[in-house]
Amino acid sequence: MVGTRALSVLLAGVAVCAAVAAIGQQRMSRTTPQTATAEGPADQGMALPQQMGNAAAGREVFRFETFGNEGFWTDAVRLPAGMAAARVTPLQALRLGLQVDADMVDAATKRQLAAELAADPSGRTSRLLNDPAVTMKLVMANAVVGMTPKNGKVGATCALCHTMVDGSVLMVPEGGRIGSRQDGLANHSLNLGKIFATAANTRALYTIAQTSLTANKGKTLGRAPRGLTENSTEAEFDAYFSNPRFYPIGMFDDTFDGNGNPMHNSPLFEQDLAAPYGSEGTITKQDDFANLVFTTLFDQTMLTTPGGREFVHKLAGAAGDEMIDDYVKILRETGVTGYPFVAARARGGLKPGELASPIGFRVDNTRLLNLNAYLFALPSPQGVGRGDRRVAAGRAAFVASGCTACHNTSSARPVPTTIHAMARIFPGDNPMLLAPRMPPLNPILNTVPSFFDDKHAVVNASIRGEKRGNAMPLLLDLARKPVFLHDDSVSSLERLLDGSRGSRAPHPFAIRYKARRAEVIAFLRSLDSTTQP
Numbered sequence: 001m002v003g004t005r006a007l008s009v010l011l012a013g014v015a016v017c018a019a020v021a022a023i024g025q026q027r028m029s030r031t032t033p034q035t036a037t038a039e040g041p042a043d044q045g046m047a048l049p050q051q052m053g054n055a056a057a058g059r060e061v062f063r064f065e066t067f068g069n070e071g072f073w074t075d076a077v078r079l080p081a082g083m084a085a086a087r088v089t090p091l092q093a094l095r096l097g098l099q100v101d102a103d104m105v106d107a108a109t110k111r112q113l114a115a116e117l118a119a120d121p122s123g124r125t126s127r128l129l130n131d132p133a134v135t136m137k138l139v140m141a142n143a144v145v146g147m148t149p150k151n152g153k154v155g156a157t158c159a160l161c162h163t164m165v166d167g168s169v170l171m172v173p174e175g176g177r178i179g180s181r182q183d184g185l186a187n188h189s190l191n192l193g194k195i196f197a198t199a200a201n202t203r204a205l206y207t208i209a210q211t212s213l214t215a216n217k218g219k220t221l222g223r224a225p226r227g228l229t230e231n232s233t234e235a236e237f238d239a240y241f242s243n244p245r246f247y248p249i250g251m252f253d254d255t256f257d258g259n260g261n262p263m264h265n266s267p268l269f270e271q272d273l274a275a276p277y278g279s280e281g282t283i284t285k286q287d288d289f290a291n292l293v294f295t296t297l298f299d300q301t302m303l304t305t306p307g308g309r310e311f312v313h314k315l316a317g318a319a320g321d322e323m324i325d326d327y328v329k330i331l332r333e334t335g336v337t338g339y340p341f342v343a344a345r346a347r348g349g350l351k352p353g354e355l356a357s358p359i360g361f362r363v364d365n366t367r368l369l370n371l372n373a374y375l376f377a378l379p380s381p382q383g384v385g386r387g388d389r390r391v392a393a394g395r396a397a398f399v400a401s402g403c404t405a406c407h408n409t410s411s412a413r414p415v416p417t418t419i420h421a422m423a424r425i426f427p428g429d430n431p432m433l434l435a436p437r438m439p440p441l442n443p444i445l446n447t448v449p450s451f452f453d454d455k456h457a458v459v460n461a462s463i464r465g466e467k468r469g470n471a472m473p474l475l476l477d478l479a480r481k482p483v484f485l486h487d488d489s490v491s492s493l494e495r496l497l498d499g500s501r502g503s504r505a506p507h508p509f510a511i512r513y514k515a516r517r518a519e520v521i522a523f524l525r526s527l528d529s530t531t532q533p
């Protein structure tokens with residue numbers, strides 16, 4: 001029961017333009033020439049054209065590049081100040097799911113930590129891990145994954161959500177780890193909401209919070225019964241973000257649409273095979289996806305630029321205008337100056353609304369293409385139970401059960417680029433109209449009793465003339481996944497496939513016989529980048 005989840009409108013994050021220009025060096029990944037159809041076997045998928053740069057340089061972009069967003073996280077959101085004020089210890093940071101890169105910790109600290117962990121392997125009595133001053137020392141040593149120090153400030157990088165460490169030094173149950181980096185793994189235990197709430201000025205995250213806007217008659221769309229406004233206090237913002245019922249662990253609300261629609265974190269392996277990207281499939285090129293993250297989500301004050309306003313207005317009309325005006329007011333009231341922060345490192349004056357520059361800015365293209373190369377080549381961890389005798393039978397049952405109408409049998413092949421209409425992937429979808437929009441954008445719609453289509457209310461592939469629906473995921477690293485579907489609505493693979501959720505539930509595709517289902521689950525858990533079709 002989630003109270004009045006009426007609606008609200010808003011904008012969100014992404015661009016336009018149907019044509020995918022294929023310029024320069026492309027990687028038409030791994031064989032397979034044709035486009036899949038809804039009925040035919042999916043193993044005929046064609047990768048969307050992508051450009052690539054240098055993978056080794058791309059690794060540094062993935063891990064450490066901020067393009068100046070340290071100004072946003074340090075001076076606007078004031079995350080380091082909030083962590084210091086809350087006296088967050090390293091152990092508490094680990095319990096929030098943060099990862100510590102042991103290779104960045106200095107030798108003396110490493111020796112002391114090793115001695116303390118030898119005496120108490122849980123770390124609970126470690127002096128270092130209970131000392132709040134050590135937290136900031138670790139951040140400033142570039143040891144806290146995804147929180148990168150730049151010029152005395154702290155910025156955010158892709159690694160924050162898309163990297164784990166191996167736990168070779170310490171593993172906190174259900175939490176973070178200390179060890180060596182394993183890029184591309186989804187951090188399923190990252191408590192981003194609580195981390196955001198810890199910041200001294202969480203109100204600066206207004207555009208990715210769940211709001212109630214006057215233009216929407218105060219109605220709200222999201223997991224909380226009430227939305228925030230420009231007049232909500234810091235304590236009210238903190239209460240929203242730190243409540244795991246509203247902002248579940250392992251999820252991130254990656255749309256600046258005024259709706260509360262966090263989605264489950266994705267693994268980032270073999271990303272040339274994963275396009276179109278995101279659960280709604282708006283963006284077809286990974287460098288465009290990364291550019292959008294760098295120019296909007298990593299510095300939300302960029303939305304107050306003329307191009308930012310234009311894009312938000314196009315998606316969400318008067319509600320979007322109001323949200324940005326509210327945001328400017330919050331920034332003024334909280335003394336945020338000198339923004340936007342990323343603009344200085346990005347090329348501006350580009351056409352807003354294009355996929356390549358949704359708000360009229362693009363960060364350095366060479367670095368974006370280097371990042372492409374790194375994430376295209378990154379292999380998944382080995383599948384689990386590959387020697388299990390049930391895997392082959394499970395593969396056959398996966399085909400026989402109709403799963404290959406949409407999915408490939410191999411995660412070494414591009415996912416079919418089809419966007420599946422919401423009514424097909426979620427037969428119970430019964431949306432109400434929240435607001436009309438100019439074509440090709442579809443009207444803003446929401447099925448009130450379900451979270452499944454919340455992401456698709458404002459942001460969906462209609463931005464590029466496609467359907468409002470779901471893009472295909474690359475099935476990798478499933479054995480580590482604690483929860484299923486992008487809205488976290490299913491608690492296990494067994495439950496995803498046992499039919500108990502009913503024929504109108506999201507992803508209702510079931511395998512009726514228990515033994516057969518167990519075979520398919522064994523097959524799914526075994527999938528990795530080397531699985532042959």
Ligand code: HEC
Binds near residue numbers: 162289
């Ligand atoms: C704060 C957490 C967070 C950060 C930081 C982050 N992402 Fe993500 N990422 C997510 C979530 C959550 C999703 C799932 C979105 C969805 O389902 O629509 C995602 C999805 C993706 C996808 C789509 C994967 C697929 O298979 O469709 C790509 C590509 C991606 N991220 C790239 C990046 C890049 C590049 C960066 C850095 C510029 C980045 N992300 C930073 C949380 C994050």
Ligand code: HEC
Binds near residue numbers: 401424470510511
């Ligand atoms: C109509 C197309 C379609 C069919 C048929 C289909 N799937 Fe899916 N599947 C999808 C889409 C789209 C998603 C992504 C859903 C989301 O974003 O939450 C998905 C997600 C999944 C996931 C990943 C869930 C996660 O959280 O990572 C698994 C596993 C899966 N499907 C297995 C199956 C099996 C097994 C079958 C056959 C019984 C099947 N699917 C049939 C379209 C389909």
